[in-house]
């Protein structure tokens with residue numbers, strides 16, 4: 149691993165997936181509107197247990213941590229701020245500092261305030277302006293406690309699942325809308341970038357992009373090979389193209405290699421072929437794809453932080469090896485001159501995996517959802533040993 153002492157080690161979470169009780173956002177509403185959908189409920193009750201969770205992260209050797217702020221808690225109605233929520237997040241960020249954790253703070257991780265969704269969500273023309281009003285408030289109220297800013301998590305995946313695949317709210321299927329949402333989010337990112345830098349000129353601002361490595365499902369098929377080129381351009385590069393010059397670092401979320409069959413197949417849920425090891429969700433375990441993805445990002449000449457990388461592994465039989473092999477993959481990219489400066493595992497805690505509910509277990513730390521008791525899995529200690537070794541070498 150990189151020998152620079154500043155290398156950041158830690159884990160990531162997002163508000164809706166761990167906090168619980170986020171009644172003000174569109175996901176909560178969507179979950180409640182159909183009895184067959186899983187409900188986030190109390191999630192991991194991180195809203196109340198964050199001091200314990202950060203103390204645990206520190207005990208596990210972490211020196212950085214990624215959280216997201218829940219916009220819907222902060223801005224209850226358009227332009228109406230909730231001081232209680234703002235104070236809460238000040239306490240959260242202070243608690244991270246006390247535990248010696250550098251803070252990565254995401255401003256938008258898939259969920260929207262209900263009022264924003266009801267007005268048309270990311271399809272409304274003034275979405276970037278509305279988002280910017282929230283960003284400005286966060287900069288003024290919390291900016292002194294934020295080390296790394298992530299404006300938007302995985303805009304391409306969000307737009308694809310919500311406006312093309314009909315999987316996530318608002319479950320639309322329109323290419324025109326998908327494109328519009330991506331463009332509005334790009335505009336929102338650029339506005340946010342400027343707003344943050346206005347008050348904090350030295351701020352470090354980026355996005356967390358879901359990067360996939362693609363392969364043709366059938367080597368002989370020209371259609372599959374075209375699909376690989378198109379998907380790589382759309383998924384891994386298009387957003388950067390729209391927002392060039394508005395990134396101080398690249399946040400990379402990497403999970404799996406996607407095997408593509410034709411252009412219109414959604415890349416991110418493609419299942420692995422039979423001879424490849426997979427996670428509990430059937431996603432291929434392919435560290436080589438991470439090296440390739442990172443080398444592909446060299447063209448931007450920016451420092452990179454791995455802002456998510458992990459797997460669903462309830463029995464914890466694969467997680468430690470997964471971490472080791474992906475760290476080796478990062479090292480391989482570093483040998484090629486890629487400037488990787490941190491690794492945040494997804495996730496610190498078991499959490500609410502969106503429309504898949506609580507069954508997938510992504511946590512270094514297991515959560516008993518009845519008692520909310522936290523128990524670090526053996527892989528959490530394996531990761532700790534890796535961190536200690538890297539720090540001492």
Ligand code: BGC
Nearest residue numbers: 162301302358401456494501
């Ligand atoms: C998302 C997380 C999600 C993880 C595992 C990422 O794409 O940012 O919210 O839990 O994947 O599916």
